[in-house]
Each structure stands twice: as C-alpha cells, then as structure tokens.
Amino acid sequence: MQAPTPSTSRKSLYLKLLGLAAVIILGVVGTLSMSSSKSAPDVTFTDLQGKQIPLSSLRGKVVMVNFWATSCTTCVKEMPQMVETYERYNARGLDFVAVAMSYDPPNYVLNFTETRKLPFTVALDPQDQLAKAFGDVKLTPTTFLIDKEGKIIKRYVGEPDFAALHQLLETALAG
Template structure:
C-alpha cells in the first residue's frame, strides 16, 4: 500500500507542473492574440476616436472613476507616463465609468489638466466591449497591430509598465 501511494504522490508535482505550464501558455497566447474591441470613444468635447483609427500606435485604455481612490491616486503617474511616451507615439484614452457623473469627470479633467483623451462611457458599452470591466482602475495596453498585450487590474507597477511600453514603442 505505501508503495502505491508514494507513486501516486510522486506524479502529483509533475501533473501540477504540466497544468501550470498549460495555464501560463494559454494565458500568454490569449493576451497576445486577443484583438482590442472595435469601439468609438466620445471625448468630453464630443470628438470621436475609434480603436480602428488608433491602429499603428501603442494605446493605453484606462477605465477609471472620480470616486475610485486608487484611480485618483494613480492618475498623476498616468499623466507622467503619457507625457514621457507621447512623443514616441503612445496614445492614451481614460474612460470614465458609466456610473460616474459627467460634471465630476469634466471637473476632474480640467482641475488636473489631464493631457490625454478623456471619454465618457455613459451607456457602459465600452466597458462591456473590453470584457465587462467592473473594477477600477483597469488598464489595457494595446500594441500597434490592435492586440491587447496586457491588462492591469488595480494600479500597475509603473516601472514594469514603462518597460513594456518602451519595448512596444520601439517595435
């Protein structure tokens, strides 16, 4: 009996490692091949920007809310990131969640002088298109071919984000 159970336990780490490797491979394949949804953002001035029109550029799409403490905390670093990489072709769209009041979003954008596109998701359609985003902040990095290459839920580690952006912008 002891011999049989020791064989069973000796296979468990191998099976676990295989399952883990398959999960990682599946995640990497999925994130590198998932196209960004075709959506049209409407900025605070009523201008339309589509994901289709942004192809050929590296794009960050940040879902946020004025009532989200982490969103407010990370926003200065998002501004710094955009300012650091915009000259290399980075585009940035900050999408205010459906439940966020438009006047709060306008006030936040103006008082903090946000330098990138700020869009309202009044109907919640954009959040749904990006995989039903409900947690804020959630940020997507989209490569030049329009594929989602990274999704951050919560505040990203900005050093890692910058490395990823540098790699993608250079490519």
C-alpha cells in the same frame, strides 16, 4: 544508507533534465500564448467635447485605455503617474484614453479633467458600452495596453507596477 550507483545518479540526472525541459516548454508555450493575444474591441470613444474617436483610427500607435472613476481613490492616486507615463511616451507613439465609468457624473469628470489638466483624451461611457466591449469591466482602475496592431498585450486591474509598465511600453513602442 546505500551509496548511489552510477545508474541511480544517471537516472536522477535524467529526471532533473526532464523536469527542466518541461519547465522550459511550459514557459515557451506561455510566452507564445501571450504574444498571440486577442484583438481590442472595435469601439468608438466619445471625448468630453463630443468628438468621436474610433479605436481603429489609433492603429500604428501603442494605446493605453484606462477605465476609472472620480470616486475611485486608487484611480485618483494613480492619475499623476498615468499623466507622467503619457508625457514620457507620447512623442514616441503612445496614445491614451481615460474612460470614465457610467456611474461617474459627467460634470465631476469634466471638473477632474480640467483641474488636473489631463493631457490625454478623456471619454465618457454613459451606457457601459465601452466597459462591456472590453470584457465587462466593473473594477476600477482597469487599464489595457494595446499594441500597434490593435492587440491587447496586457490588462491591469488595480494600479499597475509603473516600472514594469514602462518596460513593457519600451518594448511595445520599439516593435
């Protein structure tokens, strides 16, 4: 085996630096593409009392939109943490809308909301209009985090990592 010559080791160092630069560039491009996320759809929620709440009326707040169902075990399991998250950040500008899926009987949704004392808006989506507007949501739970300008900054399918979600909320609420 031959000992590396100065030109061989220089070439190796150059290739390593080139690879590192490529990784950094890809990371920056990925971060920029995430920060220029798409706008949330222009929808209006109807809460359990029939009140209409346009998503646009929540501009200036960070909003979580959670698609869920009373028959979804993961949804039921995560709901206490969703309540805790809402209560922790609501005073700082977080709003929350839990959207029941169209197949969820309204009386089940109402019963769940009342017995669990859900403190945030619960909306019905009987015609799947909200689910379709958010990219044809089929899986529950699916949660969208929307920034103060109305841009979707994160989509969670399944139960989110709540520690990471809270860090993201801290950043979004500070911005």
